[in-house]
Amino acid sequence: MACNSSTCNSSGCYKGYEEEEQPKPNTKAAVNGGNSCQNLCVKCKVNEPVCCGIGGENSRFCKDCFKNNLYGKFKQAVTYNAMITPPDKVLVAFSGGPSSRVVLQFVHEMQYKAQKNYDANKDKSLPVFGVGVAFIDESSTHSFTSQHIEKAIEDIRLIVSNLAPPSKELFVVPVESIFSSDGIDGKERLKELLDAVSDVTGKEDLLIHLRILLLQKIASENGYTRIVLGSCTSRIACHVISATVKGQGYSLSADIQYVDSRWEIPVVLPLRDCPAQELNTLCSLDGSLKIVELLNGPCSGINGLVSSFVKVLQEENPSRECTIVRTAGKLTPFHFNRVPEIHDSNVPSATRRHQKRYTLKPNGSLSSDSFCPICNSPLKKSNFPSSLRSHGSQQNPDLFASACSSCQFQILPKDPSLMEEFLSLLPQQMITKAKHGDQGNFSLLR
Amino acid sequence: MEADSKPKKSGARLCCVCNQNRAALKRPKTLEQICRECFFAVFEEEIHQVILENQLFKPGERIAIGASGGKDSTVLAYVLSELNRRHNYGLDLFLLSVDEGITGYRDDSLETVKRNELQYGLPLKIVSYKDLYGWTMDEIVKMIGLKNNCTFCGVFRRQALDRGAALLKVDKVATGHNADDIAETVLLNILRGDIASFNSEFINIRFSLWLMLGCQNLNKFSTYAYFKKLDYFSTECIYSPNAYRGFAREFIKDLERIRPRAILDIIKSGEDFRISTTTKMPEQGTCERCGYISSQKWCKACVLLEGLNRGLPKLGIGRNQGLNSDGKKDRKRDSRTPSIESKQCGSLEF
Numbered sequence: 001m002a003c004n005s006s007t008c009n010s011s012g013c014y015k016g017y018e019e020e021e022q023p024k025p026n027t028k029a030a031v032n033g034g035n036s037c038q039n040l041c042v043k044c045k046v047n048e049p050v051c052c053g054i055g056g057e058n059s060r061f062c063k064d065c066f067k068n069n070l071y072g073k074f075k076q077a078v079t080y081n082a083m084i085t086p087p088d089k090v091l092v093a094f095s096g097g098p099s100s101r102v103v104l105q106f107v108h109e110m111q112y113k114a115q116k117n118y119d120a121n122k123d124k125s126l127p128v129f130g131v132g133v134a135f136i137d138e139s140s141t142h143s144f145t146s147q148h149i150e151k152a153i154e155d156i157r158l159i160v161s162n163l164a165p166p167s168k169e170l171f172v173v174p175v176e177s178i179f180s181s182d183g184i185d186g187k188e189r190l191k192e193l194l195d196a197v198s199d200v201t202g203k204e205d206l207l208i209h210l211r212i213l214l215l216q217k218i219a220s221e222n223g224y225t226r227i228v229l230g231s232c233t234s235r236i237a238c239h240v241i242s243a244t245v246k247g248q249g250y251s252l253s254a255d256i257q258y259v260d261s262r263w264e265i266p267v268v269l270p271l272r273d274c275p276a277q278e279l280n281t282l283c284s285l286d287g288s289l290k291i292v293e294l295l296n297g298p299c300s301g302i303n304g305l306v307s308s309f310v311k312v313l314q315e316e317n318p319s320r321e322c323t324i325v326r327t328a329g330k331l332t333p334f335h336f337n338r339v340p341e342i343h344d345s346n347v348p349s350a351t352r353r354h355q356k357r358y359t360l361k362p363n364g365s366l367s368s369d370s371f372c373p374i375c376n377s378p379l380k381k382s383n384f385p386s387s388l389r390s391h392g393s394q395q396n397p398d399l400f401a402s403a404c405s406s407c408q409f410q411i412l413p414k415d416p417s418l419m420e421e422f423l424s425l426l427p428q429q430m431i432t433k434a435k436h437g438d439q440g441n442f443s444l445l446r
Numbered sequence: 447m448e449a450d451s452k453p454k455k456s457g458a459r460l461c462c463v464c465n466q467n468r469a470a471l472k473r474p475k476t477l478e479q480i481c482r483e484c485f486f487a488v489f490e491e492e493i494h495q496v497i498l499e500n501q502l503f504k505p506g507e508r509i510a511i512g513a514s515g516g517k518d519s520t521v522l523a524y525v526l527s528e529l530n531r532r533h534n535y536g537l538d539l540f541l542l543s544v545d546e547g548i549t550g551y552r553d554d555s556l557e558t559v560k561r562n563e564l565q566y567g568l569p570l571k572i573v574s575y576k577d578l579y580g581w582t583m584d585e586i587v588k589m590i591g592l593k594n595n596c597t598f599c600g601v602f603r604r605q606a607l608d609r610g611a612a613l614l615k616v617d618k619v620a621t622g623h624n625a626d627d628i629a630e631t632v633l634l635n636i637l638r639g640d641i642a643s644f645n646s647e648f649i650n651i652r653f654s655l656w657l658m659l660g661c662q663n664l665n666k667f668s669t670y671a672y673f674k675k676l677d678y679f680s681t682e683c684i685y686s687p688n689a690y691r692g693f694a695r696e697f698i699k700d701l702e703r704i705r706p707r708a709i710l711d712i713i714k715s716g717e718d719f720r721i722s723t724t725t726k727m728p729e730q731g732t733c734e735r736c737g738y739i740s741s742q743k744w745c746k747a748c749v750l751l752e753g754l755n756r757g758l759p760k761l762g763i764g765r766n767q768g769l770n771s772d773g774k775k776d777r778k779r780d781s782r783t784p785s786i787e788s789k790q791c792g793s794l795e796f
Contacts, residue, residue: 201705244715247714249716250719253719301704302704309697312693313637327638332720
C-alpha cells in the first residue's frame with residue numbers, strides 16, 4: 001500500500017482509498033517527517049496524492065482533485081462553446097473505451113446536477129437536457145466470437161442502467177444497419193463495400209465515415225439535437241498528423257474544433273483538452289468507471305503508423321500531444337465550427353452571451369460551401385471543378401468526382417469502370433447527402 | 447535492346463513513356479515504370495516547368511547555387527547548368543559553398559564541390575565559419591559538446607550563405623531542398639507548435655526559390671545522381687545525430703514505404719493550412735550589431751557568437767536566457783517569438 005510513491009501506477013492503488021482509515025497514518029507520518037509538501041495533493045493539501053496526469057504539477061493531485069480537474073476541463077469546454085443547453089437532447093457515442101466512458105460519466109454528472117437544480121427550483125422554467133447513449137456494434141467487420149460481443153453489450157447495458165437517475169436510453173446498433181433503409185442484407189453489403197476499397201487506410205477511414213453517418217441517423221430518428229464524442233487530445237493529435245499526411249491540410253481545422261455543425265445534428269468534442277493518459281488514469285483510479293474491453297482491432301496502415309509515431313513522441317516529451325493540438329488549433333476554423341444560433345427564449349442569457357463571445361468571424365470562409373461526398377470535409381475552392389456544379393448532374397459518377405483528393409486516392413476505385421459498381425454499394429444516405437449536400441445542409445446552418 | 451534479349455523475364459517491362467527501352471525504375475509519384483533516358487527527360491522537364499510556372503528566374507540574373515557536395519545540390523547544379531544552356535535562361539550561375547570547418551566531413555565534401563566546379567564550369571566561392579565568425583565547428587563542438595551544436599551550425603550556415611551571396615553579388619540563391627526535406631519541416635513545425643513559420647517559411651520558399659526542387663522526391667535525387675554517375679559526396683555529418691529530427695525522418699521513410707505520395711500530400715497540407723491573418727508574425731528588422739536581418743535586437747548568430755566568445759555557450763539556446771532579454775527584461779517576446787533564423791536544428795537547413 002505504498003501509494004505515496006510517485007511511480008505507482010497500478011490499478012490496485014485506489015483500494016487504499018476506499019478503506020478510509022488506511023492513508024491517514026501515512027499522511028501524518030509524512031507531515032511529521034517535514035516533507036509534507038512533497039506528499040500532499042497540490043490542490044487540496046489534505047489528501048495523499050496519487051500518480052496521475054502527465055508529469056509536472058499534475059502528478060501530485062489526489063484522486064478527487066484529479067477528477068475535478070478533468071471535469072473542470074470538460075465543463076469549461078461545454079459551457080464556453082454552448083455545447084449543451086437545457087432544451088437539448090444529447091446522444092453520447094459510447095465505444096466502451098476509457099475516453100467515451102469518461103465523457104459518458106461527465107455528461108451524466110452534469111445532467112444529474114441539472115436535475116437536482118430543476119427539482120429544487122419552483123417555477124421549473126429551465127428543462128433538464130436529455131441524454132441517450134449509442135453503441136455502434138462493429139463486430140461484423142472484425143472476427144470476434146459472438147460470445148465476446150454479447151458479453152460486451154451486456155456490460156454496456158449494465159453501465160448505462162447504473163447511470164440513473166435520470167435514466168438514459170441506450171441504442172445498440174450494428175454498423176451494417178446504415179444500409180437498413182436500402183432494404184437489403186446490410187452485413188453482406190458492408191463486406192462487399194469494404195472489399196471494394198483496396199487501400200487499408202482507406203478501408204479504415206471509410207468505416208469511420210460510416211460510423212458518424214450512422215450516429216447522425218440514430219440521432220435524427222430519435223430526436224436528439226447533439227452528438228457527443230469522446231475524442232481526447234491524443235486522438236485529435238493523431239488526427240492532425242494523419243490528416244496532414246493524407247493531404248487534408250485545408251479541411252483539417254474543421255475536424256479538430258469543439259463543435260462541428262456541418263452535419264444535420266451538430267457533433268461536439270468536450271474532451272478535446274484531456275489527454276488519453278489522464279483519462280486512462282482516471283478510469284484505473286475510479287473503480288466505478290468500468291470500461292468494456294475494446295471491440296475494435298488496432299489501427300493499421302497510415303493511421304497505425306501515425307499513432308505509433310505520436311506515441312514515441314509522447315514518450316520523449318509528455319506534453320507533445322497537447323502541443324500538436326495547440327498548433328493545429330491556431331489554424332482558422334470554419335464557419336460551421338460553432339453551434340448554430342439559438343433563437344429560443346428558453347436559453348439562459350449567460351449561454352447566449354458565451355456563444356456571442358465565441359462566435360467566429362465569417363472571414364470569407366462562407367464561400368467554401370462544397371463538401372466531399374465521402375468524408376464530408378470542406379473542399380478548397382480551387383480544387384473543385386466549377387464545371388461540375390453547373391451540370392446539375394444526376395449521374396453518380398459525376399457527383400463523386402468532386403470527392404476530396406484524399407478520398408479519391410484511398411477510397412474510390414482508381415479504375416473508372418469500377419466506379420459505377422462501387423457507388424451502387426454505398427449507403428443511400430451518403431448518396432442522398434451528396435446530391436443535396438450543398439443546399440440541404442446549409443439551409444440549416446444559416 | 448536489353449528488353450529484346452530477355453523478353454521472358456517479368457522484370458523486363460518496357461518503359462511506359464517511350465515503349466522502347468527496358469524500364470529501369472518505378473516513379474514514386476505515378477508508379478509508372480520508366481526507362482533511364484525517359485526518367486532523365488521527365489525529371490529535367492519537371493524542374494523546367496517549376497521554374498517557368500513560378501517565374502523563378504529572369505534573364506540576366508546572377509544565381510548562386512548552394513552547394514554542399516551532397517547529392518541534392520550536385521543534382522541541382524548539374525540540372526540548372528544543363529537547363530540554362532538548353533532553354534537559354536540567360537543566367538550567370540555560381541557555386542556557393544559554406545565551410546563549417548568539420549574535419550573528416552566538410553573538407554572531403556568540399557573536394558567534391560571543387561571537382562564539380564571544373565566539371566560544370568561554374569565559378570566557386572567558399573565562405574568559411576572561421577573567416578566569418580572566427581570559430582570552426584570543430585572548435586565549437588570542443589567547447590559545447592555534441593548537444594545543441596546543430597543550433598550553431600544551422601544559424602551560422604544560413605547567415606554565411608547570405609553573406610556569400612552578397613560577396614558574389616548574386617540576385618538569388620538556389621538550394622537543393624527536396625520534397626522530403628520540406629515534408630519533414632512541415633511535420634516538425636506541427637510537433638513544435640510553430641504555426642508562424644508556416645507562413646514565413648512557405649513565403650520564404652515561394653520567393654527565394656527554395657521550392658524549386660520541392661516537387662521532386664528524395665529517391666529521385668539519388669536515382670538521378672546514381673544513373674547520371676554524378677560526382678557527389680554521401681556521408682552524414684559527424685556531429686549531426688539528433689534524435690528528434692531522426693524520429694520525423696524515420697516516420698517519413700515509413701510513410702513513403704506504404705504510400706509514396708504521402709510526402710507530396712504533406713507538402714500540399716502545409717500549403718493548404720488555413721492560417722489566420724491575425725497569427726502574430728515576427729517583424730523583420732536588422733541586427734544592431736552586424737546589420738543582418740533579424741527579428742530581434744541582435745540577430746541569433748550574434749547572440750550565439752557572443753556566448754561563444756564570452757565562454758557562455760548556453761547563451762541563446764533555450765527559452766529564458768539570452769542577450770536580447772538580458773538588455774530589456776520587459777521585452778518578453780524576445781525569447782518567445784521564434785525568428786526565422788533562430789530555428790533549432792529542425793528548420794530548413796542548407
